[in-house]
Amino acid sequence: MAQRWLQGKTVRKGAAGGSSAHTRSSTPQVQSTSTTVFGGGVKDPSGRTAEFMSMDDQCPVCKSDRYLNPKLRLLVSSCYHKMCESCIDRLYTLGPAPCPICDNILRKLAFTPQTFEDLGVEKEVAIRRRIAKDFNKRREDFDDLRAFNDYLQEVEDIAWNLIHNIDVPATEKRIADYRATNAALITLNIQREEAYIQSLKEQEEFERQEREYRANEARKAVTEEREEREKERQEIIDRLETSDKDAAKLVAKQREKAMKRTATRLATSGYGDMSRLLAHRNRGKVVQDLPHVPLQDNIDCYETKVHVRMDGYDDFFSEAVRKDREGIMRGGGYRVEEAWGRALRCAMAGLDVMPQSGLETPAILGDGDIAMAPPA
Amino acid sequence: MAVPTSSPDPAATPKKTPIYEASSQYNNWRFSPERLEVLRRTMNEAAVTAIRRTLETHEPGSSSDVSFLTADEEHILVKHYITKITPLCGLFSFPEELAATAVSYMKRFYLKNTVMDWHPKNVMLTTLFLATKTTNNPISIEKYTQRIRGTNPSDVLDIEFLVCQSLGFEFAVWHAHRALWGIWLDFQDLPNMPADWASTRKSQYEEALEHVRASRLSDVELIYSPSQIALAAMSLVFPAESDTWLSTKYPAESLHAIQTVVETIKTIMTQACKAPEVETVRNVDRRLRTCKNPEKVVGSKAYLARQAEDERKDAEKRARKAENVTQDDDPFGSEMKDTPMDDDDDD
Numbered sequence: 001m002a003q004r005w006l007q008g009k010t011v012r013k014g015a016a017g018g019s020s021a022h023t024r025s026s027t028p029q030v031q032s033t034s035t036t037v038f039g040g041g042v043k044d045p046s047g048r049t050a051e052f053m054s055m056d057d058q059c060p061v062c063k064s065d066r067y068l069n070p071k072l073r074l075l076v077s078s079c080y081h082k083m084c085e086s087c088i089d090r091l092y093t094l095g096p097a098p099c100p101i102c103d104n105i106l107r108k109l110a111f112t113p114q115t116f117e118d119l120g121v122e123k124e125v126a127i128r129r130r131i132a133k134d135f136n137k138r139r140e141d142f143d144d145l146r147a148f149n150d151y152l153q154e155v156e157d158i159a160w161n162l163i164h165n166i167d168v169p170a171t172e173k174r175i176a177d178y179r180a181t182n183a184a185l186i187t188l189n190i191q192r193e194e195a196y197i198q199s200l201k202e203q204e205e206f207e208r209q210e211r212e213y214r215a216n217e218a219r220k221a222v223t224e225e226r227e228e229r230e231k232e233r234q235e236i237i238d239r240l241e242t243s244d245k246d247a248a249k250l251v252a253k254q255r256e257k258a259m260k261r262t263a264t265r266l267a268t269s270g271y272g273d274m275s276r277l278l279a280h281r282n283r284g285k286v287v288q289d290l291p292h293v294p295l296q297d298n299i300d301c302y303e304t305k306v307h308v309r310m311d312g313y314d315d316f317f318s319e320a321v322r323k324d325r326e327g328i329m330r331g332g333g334y335r336v337e338e339a340w341g342r343a344l345r346c347a348m349a350g351l352d353v354m355p356q357s358g359l360e361t362p363a364i365l366g367d368g369d370i371a372m373a374p375p376a
Numbered sequence: 377m378a379v380p381t382s383s384p385d386p387a388a389t390p391k392k393t394p395i396y397e398a399s400s401q402y403n404n405w406r407f408s409p410e411r412l413e414v415l416r417r418t419m420n421e422a423a424v425t426a427i428r429r430t431l432e433t434h435e436p437g438s439s440s441d442v443s444f445l446t447a448d449e450e451h452i453l454v455k456h457y458i459t460k461i462t463p464l465c466g467l468f469s470f471p472e473e474l475a476a477t478a479v480s481y482m483k484r485f486y487l488k489n490t491v492m493d494w495h496p497k498n499v500m501l502t503t504l505f506l507a508t509k510t511t512n513n514p515i516s517i518e519k520y521t522q523r524i525r526g527t528n529p530s531d532v533l534d535i536e537f538l539v540c541q542s543l544g545f546e547f548a549v550w551h552a553h554r555a556l557w558g559i560w561l562d563f564q565d566l567p568n569m570p571a572d573w574a575s576t577r578k579s580q581y582e583e584a585l586e587h588v589r590a591s592r593l594s595d596v597e598l599i600y601s602p603s604q605i606a607l608a609a610m611s612l613v614f615p616a617e618s619d620t621w622l623s624t625k626y627p628a629e630s631l632h633a634i635q636t637v638v639e640t641i642k643t644i645m646t647q648a649c650k651a652p653e654v655e656t657v658r659n660v661d662r663r664l665r666t667c668k669n670p671e672k673v674v675g676s677k678a679y680l681a682r683q684a685e686d687e688r689k690d691a692e693k694r695a696r697k698a699e700n701v702t703q704d705d706d707p708f709g710s711e712m713k714d715t716p717m718d719d720d721d722d723d
Contacts, residue, residue: 349395354637356407
């Protein structure tokens with residue numbers, strides 16, 4: 001997802017995280033002392049601008065700080081210099097005027113709220129957003145990886161130049177040229193992006209409906225059950241009134257019927273929805289379920305001959321371990337059954353192996369001290 | 377177990393290797409008695425020839441009056457130091473498995489080395505220390521040597537790698553005492569066993585265990601399998617139970633062969649498992665002082681010569697290696713080719 005990362009957009013992972021869009025209620029909203037509403041700034045995924053502010057804020061122009069003016073709000077100019085709202089009102093209400101710090105001509109409406117503490121970041125994000133609007137090609141738009149990488153490199157070059165004010169006119173020309181030659185593709189990709197966002201929204205919506213539906217079902221089931229129980233009680237009372245049979249028997253019979261009904265209801269409902277939901281989740285991806293193959297070897301551990309008794313042995317060797325109530329001696333996962341099993345296997349180990357005889361096998365020659373022998 | 381094993385059907389389980397027969401003990405440390413004999417003799421002869429040559433080169437004519445040890449005498453000395461292992465283990469309260477492992481290492485080591493090169497006292501200390509590690513009862517070398525008078529860490533560690541090499545780095549040993557425990561447990565599963573059988577026969581079991589311990593002084597573990605040794609010890613104490621147990625495990629036609637083997641081991645256990653007499657050992661040890669390989673005596677002329685020789689060889693080797701390195705222009709290999717990077721993080 002290199003490209004989307006480049007665009008500085010938040011990529012939503014899966015559809016499950018969709019609800020997070022509305023949880024940022026704690027985003028600090030700054031009271032404005034100015035009559036002008038300043039737009040812009042870097043928005044978070046919910047579309048709000050979280051403004052950066054700290055106790056050390058001080059307007060570089062009028063030197064008023066948060067201690068003197070708790071409502072101090074610093075805004076960022078298009079040349080990335082900070083100024084407080086009162087200074088902006090004072091300097092720019094009468095029209096465009098030079099920046100008191102760098103003498104660039106600024107307008108009042110070009111001031112934006114500050115999001116990041118570091119204005120370099122602020123600038124970079126803004127620039128990247130801007131160029132990502134035009135440079136929105138995707139991997140699929142290229143024939144090979146090389147071309148795509150070259151394209152990404154070009155985007156990075158442009159961003160770098162703009163951020164560091166290198167060859168700004170030439171870079172701007174490059175952007176304009178690019179926009180002119182790729183106009184159709186840019187629009188197409190914008191549409192694609194919109195479609196993608198739309199599909200995400202739809203999926204979210206679908207899931208919400210699903211949840212709602214299930215909640216409804218559950219509610220309905222509860223109501224139904226209550227009604228049924230009410231009806232039963234009424235029925236019993238009616239029967240007891242009209243019939244002359246044994247009361248206890250009647251009640252028992254009715255109870256039985258009710259139990260059966262509940263059982264059938266439980267069986268039919270519940271799992272149906274679940275499976276539907278699961279099917280929906282797994283839509284489009286086929287997970288192959290390979291059977292587990294245990295380790296295969298050709299070793300016989302005397303399984304046919306060894307059998308560890310389930311009820312244990314009268315064994316004074318392992319007595320201490322077995323009687324250890326706190327299990328300190330079994331701390332490492334020691335199981336006396338395994339020790340027994342090992343001993344039993346050892347008892348069978350090579351019982352029928354006949355000893356070698358004669359000298360037929362090649363002799364292991366004592367070659368003196370091996371450590372000092374020259375390497376082969 | 378009480379389950380009467382219907383003879384294992386060879387067709388149903390095709391050619392599975394029993395786990396013991398996949399072990400290094402079965403494959404590399406199993407000998408016939410004759411071969412053990414030949415092995416020890418040839419090694420002794422080779423060692424005597426080599427030492428005689430060394431003595432002659434440094435002091436001509438000096439080897440004529442040296443009486444070298446015979447293979448049997450070497451073996452006596454090894455046996456003597458094997459008997460020292462158990463008391464040492466008692467000192468450290470090491471488990472039985474550790475002692476048994478150290479004994480096996482000793483025996484295996486002296487199938488490839490001679491007493492005249494490496495004195496069994498040092499080798500015994502090293503094998504025991506090695507066994508603490510291979511049987512998962514670690515102890516620090518300082519603690520280990522502190523408790524044994526007159527040793528320092530280098531005595532133990534200097535030949536440790538040599539011992540490992542001689543063992544072929546095959547440290548796993550199948551022990552007879554574990555097999556004995558297994559048989560003891562399985563006896564309880566025999567049909568018609570009284571409920572208090574095990575609890576009333578503890579002392580007999582100890583007796584059988586003593587037989588297994590005694591068998592460590594002999595060569596049986598290099599000839600027979602651990603279960604056979606254990607069964608022999610068991611049948612010395614519980615003859616009836618042993619026969620019944622064996623017959624539940626194997627079909628009647630193969631019983632005879634196993635019983636013959638067990639009888640042989642029983643004979644060895646009762647007759648040939650004695651520690652060598654101290655006087656004999658002292659004698660051998662005295663003679664060993666005169667016929668030690670001078671190349672292994674630290675500070676001797678031959679030792680220094682040998683060291684110089686080794687160093688010269690090492691230097692040669694290093695020089696050759698350095699030459700090879702300088703042939704390549706760059707130790708990190710030639711320059712990387714300009715391959716297009718595969719940028720795959722976008723999908």
